[in-house]
Amino acid sequence: MAKRGSGFQVLTSLSFFALGMLTGVLLFTFFKAGTIYDYTDTLDGAYLPPSDAIVVLAGGRGRIAAAGDFWFRYFEREEAGQIEAAPFLYISGMGPNSNWASFAHSIRPGILKAMKPSNVVLETESRNTEENALWVVKNARLRGWKRIILMTSPYHMRRSRYIFGKVLDEAGLKLEVDSLTIYQEAFSSEEWRDSLNGIRVTMYEYLKWLYYTTFWRPEGAPA
Numbered sequence: 443m444a445k446r447g448s449g450f451q452v453l454t455s456l457s458f459f460a461l462g463m464l465t466g467v468l469l470f471t472f473f474k475a476g477t478i479y480d481y482t483d484t485l486d487g488a489y490l491p492p493s494d495a496i497v498v499l500a501g502g503r504g505r506i507a508a509a510g511d512f513w514f515r516y517f518e519r520e521e522a523g524q525i526e527a528a529p530f531l532y533i534s535g536m537g538p539n540s541n542w543a544s545f546a547h548s549i550r551p552g553i554l555k556a557m558k559p560s561n562v563v564l565e566t567e568s569r570n571t572e573e574n575a576l577w578v579v580k581n582a583r584l585r586g587w588k589r590i591i592l593m594t595s596p597y598h599m600r601r602s603r604y605i606f607g608k609v610l611d612e613a614g615l616k617l618e619v620d621s622l623t624i625y626q627e628a629f630s631s632e633e634w635r636d637s638l639n640g641i642r643v644t645m646y647e648y649l650k651w652l653y654y655t656t657f658w659r660p661e662g663a664p665a
């Protein structure tokens with residue numbers, strides 16, 4: 443009985459220790475997670491710099507539609523003769539079963555009428571942000587791109603820029619990357635703690651940020 447009681451006490455102590463550690467990690471993450479929003483875009487949305495491609499990372503709410511709207515502003519300048527050609531609209535990580543029809547559902551009808559398949563690159567191979575960057579490297583080399591505009595959600599932008607920078611360095615590719623955040627989420631970067639969804643998304647993204655900045659190393663681009 444004494445041994446059984448001693449074993450129970452050890453198990454209880456370990457359980458409380460594990461619970462305390464988990465609570466500590468959650469509290470640390472809760473108070474530090476907001477740092478994923480500590481970045482500044484290179485673009486404000488008003489200025490349209492010369493660019494070879496608008497690269498939008500698929501997966502987040504309203505990203506593709508917002509990128510399509512941004513592309514259309516370049517298209518209007520092309521139609522007015524102010525630029526030679528609008529940049530490609532590059533959709534990164536559409537999924538293996540995606541095609542023009544599924545893409546079209548994400549674009550506003552008025553914008554879609556102005557688009558041709560030759561204006562759009564549907565990348566369907568990548569499954570995460572690192573692979574997004576690796577496939578951009580491959581396409582940039584094939585197409586001779588020198589400058590792109592990266593678009594994604596605010597919670598995702600800091601990590602995306604970090605990963606793209608590391609992948610480009612590893613590939614030895616000189617590609618200028620501007621950034622423009624898409625604000626389509628149901629919560630803001632200043633008030634993410636006010637909703638369960640904001641807390642979940644931000645804390646999970648912060649854990650990813652810690653992993654990528656601490657342990658991750660980039661791989662080579664696909665052949």
